[in-house]
Amino acid sequence: MIKYLIVSDIHGSLPALEQVLAFYREQQCGMLCILGDILNYGPRNGIPQGLDPKGIAERLNAMAGEIVAIRGNCDSEVDQMLLDFPILSDYTLLVDNGKRFFLTHGHIYNEDRLPKGRFDCLFYGHTHRWKLERTEHTVVCNTGSITFPKDGNMPTFAIYCDGTVSVHRLDGSRLKELSL
Numbered sequence: 001m002i003k004y005l006i007v008s009d010i011h012g013s014l015p016a017l018e019q020v021l022a023f024y025r026e027q028q029c030g031m032l033c034i035l036g037d038i039l040n041y042g043p044r045n046g047i048p049q050g051l052d053p054k055g056i057a058e059r060l061n062a063m064a065g066e067i068v069a070i071r072g073n074c075d076s077e078v079d080q081m082l083l084d085f086p087i088l089s090d091y092t093l094l095v096d097n098g099k100r101f102f103l104t105h106g107h108i109y110n111e112d113r114l115p116k117g118r119f120d121c122l123f124y125g126h127t128h129r130w131k132l133e134r135t136e137h138t139v140v141c142n143t144g145s146i147t148f149p150k151d152g153n154m155p156t157f158a159i160y161c162d163g164t165v166s167v168h169r170l171d172g173s174r175l176k177e178l179s180l
Helices: 014-026 053-061 077-082
Strands: 004-007 031-034 067-069 091-096 099-104 121-124 131-134 139-142 156-161 164-169 174-179
Touching: 004 014, 014 053, 053 077, 131 164, 131 174, 139 164
Parallel strands: 004 031, 031 067, 099 121, 121 139
Antiparallel strands: 004 156, 091 099, 131 139, 156 164, 164 174
């Protein structure tokens, strides 16, 4: 059984990423799924605390074999040159024990523009607002942002393990959980 940590919108903040990676190690996760906006803080955002794209690249490159990553709207070919794992796909399908997950950033596909096909959970970010809810056809999980949460939300990420999706604060405390 693999435990997946799903995170989006790091936007170059090394301290935020280090908190997530500490939880990843502590919880013995087996795969880190990054839903885009990894290194670049983005022209509409302020400069994040601990902006260190090279430091983020070093931390993530050291665990490249455990990462599946998606391109966000702030990621580019220049960012890819720093990273030892692919980041330029707009989406990927992940299958775990028969459960199908659609992973994307959210600027192309999202709950309002669903891709064709069947999947048990849609994971996305982009809006910087976490969400975990069951719809008529699937479970929708917006992981929020660990660096620039919006609308008074706190920094968040998600975990998938053994049929359950949960959203967590940076300190690891659980905000919500749903079974698939």
